Amino acid sequence: MIKDLGHGYKIIDNKFILCYESEVFKKFYKTIDFETFKIAATNEEHDRDGFASTIYFTDKNHVYIQSAFTSFTIIEDAKPDDFKIIDSKKGYSFSNGNYFRHDDKMPFDLSKARHLNDYHIQVEDKLYFADVKLIENVDLESFVIPHPELIENLAQDKDHVFFKGKIVPEANSKTFKVLEGCLDGTYYLECDNAFYAKDNQYAYFIRTISDEVKVIKTKSLNDFHFKVIDERGYAFDKEYSYYMGKRTKL
Incomplete structure (x- = not known):
């Protein structure tokens, strides 16, 4: 017995699941629970082959998610009988009195x-x-995102520089600035994710897909x-060139 769930998924004899x-x-x-397992919803964006990058499944007991952001897993504390998609593109859903982002409550x-x-x-009053x-x-009153579209995960307030929500301990927020040459629209490889900055003490290499900002302790x-x-x-x-944060003696 074959049960076609759609989007390439099939249940075979209520024993195993195939995807393409x-x-x-x-x-x-x-x-x-194979008897009740089904696709509850997908995201709205599909590629040319009909592949959905986020798919929600339910059975009589659980809500599951398979996406580009998480491997197949149970959304803990979500219930299949009241599960709703709030924003499929952002991965927002609601169930059992809770909001979820993908599989995170x-x-x-x-x-x-x-x-x-x-x-x-x-x-x-929280961020x-x-x-x-x-x-x-x-400090919410002074909190700014200096380059909200280009460097989305870098922010500052009057006391701190934040990268991915964490304080960059070496950085002086009062003097910290991304170098203008990175921002003037001139094309370079990785121009959408690799930047340099400096304050009154250090220089910095920022790669938005990395986990932290790299401090460059230049003498000039x-x-x-x-x-x-x-x-x-x-x-x-005066002494080095830096490519992707790595220095080479001039």
Whole structure:
């Protein structure tokens, strides 16, 4: 017996699950109720082959998610009988009195939230990064995202520089600035995710897809600058060139 769930998924004899002829979700077979397992919803964006990058499944006991952001898993504390998609593109859903972002339970009422950009969200007197991580020791009155579209996960207040919701301990917020050469629209490889900055003490390499900001302790900070050469972005001081944060003696 074959039960076609759609989007390439099939249940065979209520014993195993295929996705385009490859077996999937094996470690959940003891949990899944095959009789009631189905696709509850997908995200709205599909590629040319009809593949949905986020799919929600339910059975009589659980809500499951399979997405580009998480492997197949149970959304804990979500219930199949009242599960609702709030925003399929952002991965927001609601069930059992809780809001979820993908498989993470959100620590606030999403209806009271204000999105500052795609990464920062304010809920009353608290600020969160990526919807679930509380940003600590932040001054909301002075909080800004200097480049909200280009460098979405870098922010500042009067006392701190924040990267991905965490304080960059070495950075001086009062003097910290991304180098203008990275921002003037000149094309270079990785121009959408690799940047240099400096304050009155250090220089910095920021790669938005990395976990932290790299501190560059140059001896000639005043001369630290950025230049595009052959479509590659380099920083320079008097002694070194820096490509993707790695230095080479001049």
